[in-house]
Amino acid sequence: MPRFRFIDASPGSTARRFILSGAGWFLAATLIGLLAAVELVAPDLVQSRYFLFPRIRPSHVNTNVFGFLSMMLIGAMLWAVSRLAQAPLWSEKLGNCTLWLWNAAVFAGMVSLPMGYTQSHEYGEYVWPIDVLIVAALALLALNIFKTLERRRERLLYVTNWYAIGAVVATLAVYFLGNVMWHPLTGALHGMNDAEWAWFYGHNIFGVWITPLALGLCYFWLPREADQPLYSHTLSLLGFWPYFAFYMQVGAHHLLEAPAPGWLKLIAEINSVGLLIPVYAFLANQWLTLRGRWWKIPGSVTLKFIFAGTVMYFFVSTQGALMALPSEQRLLHFTNWTVGHAHLGLLGFAGFIACGAGYGVLREMYGEFWSSRLAHLQYWFMLIGIAGFTFVLSYAGLVQGSAWRNGETVYRVLPELVVPYLARAILGTFIISGAAIQFYNFLRTIYGRAPVRMPWLAPEAGSLDAVAGG
Amino acid sequence: MGMTPRMVGVGMAIIASATAWSVLFLPGLTAPIRPSAIARRLTPLEARGRILYIRNGCIGCHTQYVRPSDWGLSALRVSQPGDYVYDQPHLLGSERTGPDLSQEGGQHTNDWHWAHFRDPRLTRPASIMPRFRFLSRPRMRALIAYVQSLGGKMADARMARQNDWHRRLLAAWRRGEDANADFLYRRVPAPWRVLPNPYPATQAALARGRFVYEQECINCHGPLGDGNGPAARYLLPRPFNFTLLKRHPWSGGLLYYQIMNGITGSAMPYFKQDLESAKIWDVSNYIAVEFIGKNIDSGETGSGIPAAREPAPPPRP
Numbered sequence: 184m185p186r187f188r189f190i191d192a193s194p195g196s197t198a199r200r201f202i203l204s205g206a207g208w209f210l211a212a213t214l215i216g217l218l219a220a221v222e223l224v225a226p227d228l229v230q231s232r233y234f235l236f237p238r239i240r241p242s243h244v245n246t247n248v249f250g251f252l253s254m255m256l257i258g259a260m261l262w263a264v265s266r267l268a269q270a271p272l273w274s275e276k277l278g279n280c281t282l283w284l285w286n287a288a289v290f291a292g293m294v295s296l297p298m299g300y301t302q303s304h305e306y307g308e309y310v311w312p313i314d315v316l317i318v319a320a321l322a323l324l325a326l327n328i329f330k331t332l333e334r335r336r337e338r339l340l341y342v343t344n345w346y347a348i349g350a351v352v353a354t355l356a357v358y359f360l361g362n363v364m365w366h367p368l369t370g371a372l373h374g375m376n377d378a379e380w381a382w383f384y385g386h387n388i389f390g391v392w393i394t395p396l397a398l399g400l401c402y403f404w405l406p407r408e409a410d411q412p413l414y415s416h417t418l419s420l421l422g423f424w425p426y427f428a429f430y431m432q433v434g435a436h437h438l439l440e441a442p443a444p445g446w447l448k449l450i451a452e453i454n455s456v457g458l459l460i461p462v463y464a465f466l467a468n469q470w471l472t473l474r475g476r477w478w479k480i481p482g483s484v485t486l487k488f489i490f491a492g493t494v495m496y497f498f499v500s501t502q503g504a505l506m507a508l509p510s511e512q513r514l515l516h517f518t519n520w521t522v523g524h525a526h527l528g529l530l531g532f533a534g535f536i537a538c539g540a541g542y543g544v545l546r547e548m549y550g551e552f553w554s555s556r557l558a559h560l561q562y563w564f565m566l567i568g569i570a571g572f573t574f575v576l577s578y579a580g581l582v583q584g585s586a587w588r589n590g591e592t593v594y595r596v597l598p599e600l601v602v603p604y605l606a607r608a609i610l611g612t613f614i615i616s617g618a619a620i621q622f623y624n625f626l627r628t629i630y631g632r633a634p635v636r637m638p639w640l641a642p643e644a645g646s647l648d649a650v651a652g653g
Numbered sequence: 654m655g656m657t658p659r660m661v662g663v664g665m666a667i668i669a670s671a672t673a674w675s676v677l678f679l680p681g682l683t684a685p686i687r688p689s690a691i692a693r694r695l696t697p698l699e700a701r702g703r704i705l706y707i708r709n710g711c712i713g714c715h716t717q718y719v720r721p722s723d724w725g726l727s728a729l730r731v732s733q734p735g736d737y738v739y740d741q742p743h744l745l746g747s748e749r750t751g752p753d754l755s756q757e758g759g760q761h762t763n764d765w766h767w768a769h770f771r772d773p774r775l776t777r778p779a780s781i782m783p784r785f786r787f788l789s790r791p792r793m794r795a796l797i798a799y800v801q802s803l804g805g806k807m808a809d810a811r812m813a814r815q816n817d818w819h820r821r822l823l824a825a826w827r828r829g830e831d832a833n834a835d836f837l838y839r840r841v842p843a844p845w846r847v848l849p850n851p852y853p854a855t856q857a858a859l860a861r862g863r864f865v866y867e868q869e870c871i872n873c874h875g876p877l878g879d880g881n882g883p884a885a886r887y888l889l890p891r892p893f894n895f896t897l898l899k900r901h902p903w904s905g906g907l908l909y910y911q912i913m914n915g916i917t918g919s920a921m922p923y924f925k926q927d928l929e930s931a932k933i934w935d936v937s938n939y940i941a942v943e944f945i946g947k948n949i950d951s952g953e954t955g956s957g958i959p960a961a962r963e964p965a966p967p968p969r970p
Binding site: 222223224226227229230232235236237238240241299300301302303304305329332333339340344345348349352353356357360369370371372373374375376377378379380381383424427428431432434435437438440441442443444447450451513516517518521522583587588590591592593594595597598 | 655656657658661662664665666668669670672673675676677680681683686707708709710711712713714716718720721722723724732733734736737738739740741742743744745747748749750751752753773774777779780781782783784787926927
């Protein structure tokens with residue numbers, strides 16, 4: 184085994200390390216989540232202030248979003264970008280620096296949030312120094328992606344690359360603005376204005392960061408695994424530009440019943456429903472790519488994860504558009520329905536695609552991963568976990584919403600939630616098992632197998648024909 | 654036209670700036686928000702409490718705005734944009750695992766909050782809120798001051814009333830338990846003092862009453878009804894000892910009135926939001942039969958006759 188280097192310049196090291204870090208954070212974040220879920224059933228379980236539900240909840244969320252999802256998707260995306268450019272990453276050293284910056288930010292966030300260092304905006308809880316780390320890492324990432332694409336040998340810019348560029352550019356803007364980074368102490372504005380900015384950020388961290396990366400990876404892996412070209416490049420245009428144009432305006436649907444300006448809510452509602460156009464264009468494109476190749480799904484771990492991810496994308500997007508309507512919000516706002524929606528979107532859609540893409544990259548790097556059987560087992564654990572999660576949390580949300588509408592107080596409904604909360608904690612163990620299997624499988628693959636030779640990675644590779652279609 | 658990195662980057666920058674203009678800057682520019690009638694700045698103590706509220710993640714479970722569709726303890730007034738002008742960051746929240754707190758100030762006394770933060774199960778047995786007993790005394794005071802400020806000037810009015818009654822109740826309580834019982838009796842409007850419980854104290858009613866008592870009352874008033882529940886040591890005046898009523902005038906209506914409205918100035922909260930009227934009558938019957946040892950319901954078994962319209966029974970010693 185080669186000596187460990189912090190800054191590893193070997194080809195593919197950035198992608199590999201991002202993916203492995205993501206898998207590690209997945210396990211850490213879901214363990215935090217399990218503790219939080221258990222505390223909802225047994226509130227006196229833990230006495231230490233650093234492990235109380237309200238303090239670890241943001242740690243669970245941010246470690247998942249910025250640790251697990253971001254890192255795994257970045258790793259897979261860097262791989263895809265360089266693969267599609269048929270050129271190595273511009274700088275593996277810079278990539279490694281980005282990786283350590285990012286890991287430092289996630290670790291600092293995971294520890295500092297339970298210690299009470301928080302800016303209190305949902306998904307934007309990280310304090311200013313961590314924001315700076317993230318923005319710096321994002322800027323380095325953008326530089327690496329742009330420079331890699333500049334030196335691409337394949338002139339055609341495939342749709343995956345659009346999403347990679349779109350995500351880093353838009354997220355740099357959204358992260359800086361949404362975290363109000365020119366106010367280092369509070370990261371906030373005043374009053375309702377602050378709420379509007381915070382939810383612009385809160386929704387867009389999925390809208391322009393997590394989701395575009397996941398969509399781009401679908402475009403990359405699904406045609407390859409199905410062994411069939413993308414159904415339509417025109418449709419992918421329809422799925423791309425309207426997606427960003429609609430998505431960035433939907434933040435205020437989190438404030439439909441708060442005293443925000445009416446026209447702002449209307450913009451959010453219209454765009455939330457309009458978002459279905461690019462979503463369905465994307466899904467049609469993916470599923471039509473699979474036409475005649477559905478039989479390939481069960482055999483490939485990557486395709487399994489990614490196909491399941493697209494199905495959950497269908498459900499979570501349709502659900503999200505309906506949830507942005509005022510009539511539905513009157514029943515379901517503030518309830519666990521929303522928690523179920525968030526888990527379906529982040530774990531069910533983006534998480535599944537991240538896992539599928541992670542396995543895909545490792546298989547390309549090492550020929551095969553350590554245990555294919557374990558990977559399939561992980562898929563079923565996670566599928567049972569997330570399907571059950573969505574079911575019990577939606578059920579809990581309906582119970583809460585209908586009881587509140589009927590005049591019950593929040594306190595009176597609490598006993599009704601014990602069973603769904605317990606079921607959720609139990610189902611969480613399925614997801615954690617999946618995360619543990621994945622981390623183990625990745626570790627054994629990376630440290631147990633010799634990487635295959637990848638001629639297209641060599642900077643001096645001349646002919647592309649040798650690698651086309653691989 | 655083929656897509657190039659530059660084109661995607663520039664397109665994205667255009668979308669981002671157009672969106673930022675329309676949904677970020679425009680709301681602030683077109684709708685300058687003035688303080689509402691109830692908004693006020695926090696005192697330094699309350700501001701310290703607000704920081705504790707943020708650092709302990711209270712926003713994860715508690716919202717701070719009332720919607721037009723809301724019921725419940727805090728739904729006194731639909732929130733207005735001007736309520737939040739002094740908030741930085743905003744604490745609107747997005748999840749109601751616990752109750753909304755936008756009008757929490759003055760709903761309970763400080764000693765209730767003290768017991769509640771030490772162990773939420775003391776005051777609210779079904780609560781799933783964690784215990785905040787790690788907070789030092791000055792921090793606890795700051796946090797409670799902040800919670801009591803929620804609702805702005807409406808909260809101030811409620812707090813003034815709480816504090817005023819608290820002084821009077823404390824004085825009565827210090828004069829001895831019999832004087833205290835008399836004082837509480839006189840506070841209840843006369844018609845309620847002679848109103849018999851319209852629900853008969855059947856075995857089923859007593860079982861329901863016991864269920865409610867164990868869910869809502871037992872931690873202060875204790876399993877024997879003598880006011881020695883586990884929360885009692887945090888509260889002043891102490892929870893009422895029902896067995897005292899063996900030598901004082903009382904009625905089902907008196908118990909109902911106190912449970913429904915609470916006793917302003919003491920930790921006894923009002924239950925009109927949490928309990929339907931039948932449940933309050935049932936728990937009144939349970940208290941009467943179990944702790945006072947008497948059943949003075951109206952003796953009715955049928956329905957349709959409002960007991961309050963019948964000639965009042967003579968007050969019993």
